[in-house]
Amino acid sequence: MVRQNRVDYIRSSSLNREIVLSTVLHVLVVLSAFIVLPTPEKISLPDYALPIDVITIDEFTRMTNQDPKPETKADQAEKIEKPPANIRQETAPPPPADNTDAMPLLDPKPAPTPKPKEADSMPEPVNLVGDVVPLARPRPAKPERKPLLDTAAVQALLDKTPDLPEPTPPKPVADLPPGERMSLSEIDAFRAQIRACWSVPAGAKNAESLVVRVRVQLDTSGRPIAKKVINRAQLTDSYFLSAAESVLRAIERCQPYKMPPEKYESWREMELNFDPSKMLNG
Amino acid sequence: MIKIIMRKMFVVLVVLMAQISVSFAQDLLRIDITQGNVDPLPIAINPFQGQDNQPSMIGADIANVVKSDLNRSGLFQSINPAGFIEKDLRVNARPRFGDWRIINTQALVIGKVSNLEDGRISIEFRLWDVVAEQQMMGLQLISTPSNWRWVGHLVADAIYERLTGETGYFDSRIVYVDETGPKNRRVKRLAIMDQDGHNPRLITTGQSLALTPRFSPTAQEITYLSYANRQPRVFLLNIETGQQEIVGDFPGMTFAPRFSPDGQKIIMSLERNGNSNIYTLDLRTRVTRRLTNTLAIDTAPCYAPDGERIVFESDRAGRQQLYVMDADGKNVQRISYGEGRYATPVWSPRGDLIAFTKQLKGRFLIGVMKPDGSGERILTEGYHNEGPAWSPNGRVLTFFREQKGEKAGPGLWTVDVTGYNERPLKTPGFASDPAWSPLIR
Numbered sequence: 001m002v003r004q005n006r007v008d009y010i011r012s013s014s015l016n017r018e019i020v021l022s023t024v025l026h027v028l029v030v031l032s033a034f035i036v037l038p039t040p041e042k043i044s045l046p047d048y049a050l051p052i053d054v055i056t057i058d059e060f061t062r063m064t065n066q067d068p069k070p071e072t073k074a075d076q077a078e079k080i081e082k083p084p085a086n087i088r089q090e091t092a093p094p095p096p097a098d099n100t101d102a103m104p105l106l107d108p109k110p111a112p113t114p115k116p117k118e119a120d121s122m123p124e125p126v127n128l129v130g131d132v133v134p135l136a137r138p139r140p141a142k143p144e145r146k147p148l149l150d151t152a153a154v155q156a157l158l159d160k161t162p163d164l165p166e167p168t169p170p171k172p173v174a175d176l177p178p179g180e181r182m183s184l185s186e187i188d189a190f191r192a193q194i195r196a197c198w199s200v201p202a203g204a205k206n207a208e209s210l211v212v213r214v215r216v217q218l219d220t221s222g223r224p225i226a227k228k229v230i231n232r233a234q235l236t237d238s239y240f241l242s243a244a245e246s247v248l249r250a251i252e253r254c255q256p257y258k259m260p261p262e263k264y265e266s267w268r269e270m271e272l273n274f275d276p277s278k279m280l281n282g
Numbered sequence: 283m284i285k286i287i288m289r290k291m292f293v294v295l296v297v298l299m300a301q302i303s304v305s306f307a308q309d310l311l312r313i314d315i316t317q318g319n320v321d322p323l324p325i326a327i328n329p330f331q332g333q334d335n336q337p338s339m340i341g342a343d344i345a346n347v348v349k350s351d352l353n354r355s356g357l358f359q360s361i362n363p364a365g366f367i368e369k370d371l372r373v374n375a376r377p378r379f380g381d382w383r384i385i386n387t388q389a390l391v392i393g394k395v396s397n398l399e400d401g402r403i404s405i406e407f408r409l410w411d412v413v414a415e416q417q418m419m420g421l422q423l424i425s426t427p428s429n430w431r432w433v434g435h436l437v438a439d440a441i442y443e444r445l446t447g448e449t450g451y452f453d454s455r456i457v458y459v460d461e462t463g464p465k466n467r468r469v470k471r472l473a474i475m476d477q478d479g480h481n482p483r484l485i486t487t488g489q490s491l492a493l494t495p496r497f498s499p500t501a502q503e504i505t506y507l508s509y510a511n512r513q514p515r516v517f518l519l520n521i522e523t524g525q526q527e528i529v530g531d532f533p534g535m536t537f538a539p540r541f542s543p544d545g546q547k548i549i550m551s552l553e554r555n556g557n558s559n560i561y562t563l564d565l566r567t568r569v570t571r572r573l574t575n576t577l578a579i580d581t582a583p584c585y586a587p588d589g590e591r592i593v594f595e596s597d598r599a600g601r602q603q604l605y606v607m608d609a610d611g612k613n614v615q616r617i618s619y620g621e622g623r624y625a626t627p628v629w630s631p632r633g634d635l636i637a638f639t640k641q642l643k644g645r646f647l648i649g650v651m652k653p654d655g656s657g658e659r660i661l662t663e664g665y666h667n668e669g670p671a672w673s674p675n676g677r678v679l680t681f682f683r684e685q686k687g688e689k690a691g692p693g694l695w696t697v698d699v700t701g702y703n704e705r706p707l708k709t710p711g712f713a714s715d716p717a718w719s720p721l722i723r
Contacts (some may be wrong), residue, residue, distance in 0.1 A: 143425030143433050182311060191315055198318030199388075203677065203700035204447065205634050215310070242447035249388055249413040250318070271312045278316045 180263050190257060190267075198250035200276045201243045208277035209234075210243040214251065217269045222257035230271070247274045320702060322359035323388055323445065325352060326412075328371055329363070330393035330405065335372060340430050341395040344405065347434025348391070348441065351452040351478060354696075355442065355678070356703025361387055373406050382412045389418070389445060393437070403427050409441055419444045431480065439721075451673040452477060455719040456680060457495045457504055457521070460484060461691060461712035472506060474521060477673075477718070479708040485521060494538060497719045499587075499631070500545035504717065505529070507539065516550065518565070529563060538582045543589045549573075551581035551594075560594055560611070573611035585609070586629045586653070593617070593627040593636050593653070604638060606653060617655030622647075626669060629653070632676030635699065639668050639681075648681050650699065661701040666692075671717050680707065682714040 182190075204210060213230040227248060234240040251272075259267050329345045332338025352358035367381040373394045382390050393407030402424055409419040421440055425433050432453070439450025460473040472492045475482035486492045490510035497504050503520050516539045519526040529539075535553040542549060548563045558579045562571045574580045578598035585592055593606050604618040604627050618624040622642030629636050635650040640660070647663040648670050666684040673680070677699055684692040691712030697704040707716075 143423045143429055143436060145436070146422050146424075147420060187311075187313055191313060194315060195317050196319065198315065199323050200318035200320055201446065202320045202702075203698060205632050205676070237447075238443070239447035242445060245411065245414070245445075249411070252413045253388075266311055269310055271310045273312065273314045274318075275314060275316045276318070279318065279320070 176266055181266050182263055186260055190259065193257060194250060194254050197254035198274065199246050200279050201246055202276065202279050204239050210240055210276050212244045212247045212274040214247055214272045216251060216272055218257065218267060220261065220264055222259045223255045224251055227251055243276065322357055324361055324386055325358050325389040326361045326366065326382060326387040327391045330395050332395055333397065338395045340427060344430050344434045344437065347431055348438045351435060351438035352442065354478065354705065356698050357446060361385060373408055377410060379412050379415045387412050391441060405433055407437060409444060448677055449675040451675045451678065453722050454674055456716050457497065458694060458713045458716040459492060461714060465688060482710055494715055495717050496540045497717050498541045498545040499543050499720050502719065505539045505541060505548055507536065516548065529565065540584055542585050543587050549583045549585065551583065582626050584627055584629050587631050587633045593629055595625050595627060619655065620658060628670055628672060630672050630676040631674055637670040637672065637679055639670065648679065659701065661697050662704055669715050673718050674720050680716045680718060682716060
């Protein structure tokens with residue numbers, strides 16, 4: 001596109017001075033971009049293996065250790081019940097309006113003091129069995145909950161982390177010759193592919209804090225061989241954990257990625273920023 | 283001449299910056315992904331097996347409750363079991379993930395029910411991430427067999443919490459006003475049901491008009507208005523024991539009582555001489571306190587979940603609009619500035635949004651905005667929508683909707699806070715003014 005613009009420009013103006021000026025400005029702009037734009041923070045990735053922290057059963061079920069409190073739960077009556085006909089006591093007279101009510105608002109003659117009293121006492125409450133159908137039911141005990149601690153098989157599963165090849169550090173993209181860099185349309189195609197597989201945690205509270213940064217390593221056929229959440233400190237937050245898991249699932253589900261094979265050096269490792277905050281204006 | 287150069291520079295700059303921001307000038311190719319889909323997550327829920335891996339009636343019933351809860355949330359889509367490839371699943375065995383990926387499942391639930399010697403049942407289940415091939419959760423619940431529906435809601439809550447990161451809301455109930463009789467002589471009684479519409483029951487007899495029930499955020503207790511002998515009174519009702527008491531017996535009109543977040547106070551509006559102001563009533567000391575003092579109509583107050591601020595509606599500036607003030611009545615700020623009238627504000631239990639009813643050009647809309655008034659979004663609109671109430675996790679709103687016509691009556695609906703997944707909530711008769719309970723656990 002830049003080249004095309006230049007050609008148009010030469011054709012349209014053909015003033016050498018402007019070409020020189022333009023070239024100088026181009027160089028200046030490119031240089032200034034390198035100087036002004038911050039270099040990315042170096043993130044050391046000691047391992048490429050563990051995709052996400054395994055959460056033990058215990059952590060997710062810690063609420064189960066609370067003492068079960070007996071509580072009533074609606075039973076299984078399937079139809080709406082008519083209130084019993086024998087509620088005669090509901091004619092219990094409503095308490096008469098109590099004139100001792102000294103709320104300032106209700107005083108027919110407001111006191112001359114300009115500021116109304118802020119607090120006043122109310123009449124004692126009256127118990128009414130009155131208009132209500134009691135819900136007295138056999139109180140079923142609340143279900144007990146405990147984590148499913150179990151078998152060696154599951155434990156073995158949890159420990160089963162696949163061995164991944166230790167990658168050689170990729171060449172900085174900036175060092176690649178232009179022909180080996182991904183073009184904008186190739187990046188867009190990749191974006192469209194992964195977008196289709198990402199179930200966004202829309203409607204979550206503070207969606208703007210749920211940006212998941214993942215470093216992904218692909219093999220030459222476009223299959224992910226390792227992925228790692230970079231901002232993993234946030235994984236302790238349950239909202240973020242769910243968002244991160246949705247991202248890792250998306251990366252797995254859409255493989256293999258259709259990437260230009262001749263540009264493997266530029267996409268063998270990428271950093272993807274999944275940002276759900278723009279999905280809703282809320 | 284200079285203009286041409288400037289324009290040229292601008293084009294070059296834009297092109298270069300676009301390339302740089304996407305990818306280069308980095309060690310790594312860096313790509314931002316800001317769009318995805320909001321399709322529900324495909325989940326496979328197997329009927330919970332019985333002893334010795336035999337089919338179990340109660341196990342199938344529990345799995346159905348789980349399925350219907352998760353489907354109703356709109357965030358999940360349970361997969362039809364007819365398509366399951368792997369059969370004979372065991373709760374303590376690793377499933378064949380490939381079989382589940384073929385049918386496009388992302389999460390898998392396998393459970394079993396076993397009978398204990400004391401007559402109770404034990405329910406065990408595991409939730410698997412089919413894509414990552416990892417267990418996400420394993421849980422055992424022990425209860426009496428008659429509690430199967432409750433157990434189902436608890437299982438659904440656990441799965442919902444693990445997969446969304448939010449607290450569940452399936453183990454909760456909704457109280458509402460049941461309406462019978464012709465339009466001009468409606469009998470209005472309080473009724474209560476599980477959040478999925480099961481187990482509906484009436485809780486008042488209809489001798490007096492019952493209105494605006496509101497749940498305590500901390501207990502299975504409601505406050506409501508009852509009109510006996512044309513006298514409105516604020517009642518407090520324990521829905522488990524049926525015990526109730528009058529907490530306010532004010533000459534003049536009382537409106538919109540609602541609990542404070544700690545359940546210790548009731549906030550409401552009292553009307554006198556055409557003005558209405560906002561008061562709190564301490565339930566222990568029975569002391570009232572006046573918070574606003576205007577000649578306008580201030581009503582429908584609702585606390586923020588932290589108890590530090592209050593949102594209410596007022597016509598002090600002409601039309602009904604929403605205002606926020608500190609809990610002591612100071613620092614009143616108007617937050618709604620849109621067209622139309624705003625009413626019945628309700629602060630989300632999550633704290634991030636305020637839901638409201640909006641009247642605009644003869645239509646009634648339900649919407650949400652941030653507590654500072656920004657980010658207004660309309661979730662639903664129609665001839666008559668009113669009375670939004672939040673689910674205990676602040677994710678779903680229930681409200682009532684009425685259609686035009688003599689014979690039409692109100693019914694309950696739910697909608698996700700994103701505006702997706704609008705659904706009717708089945709009730710035995712006409713129903714209005716829903717209020718959502720806190721979690722029962």
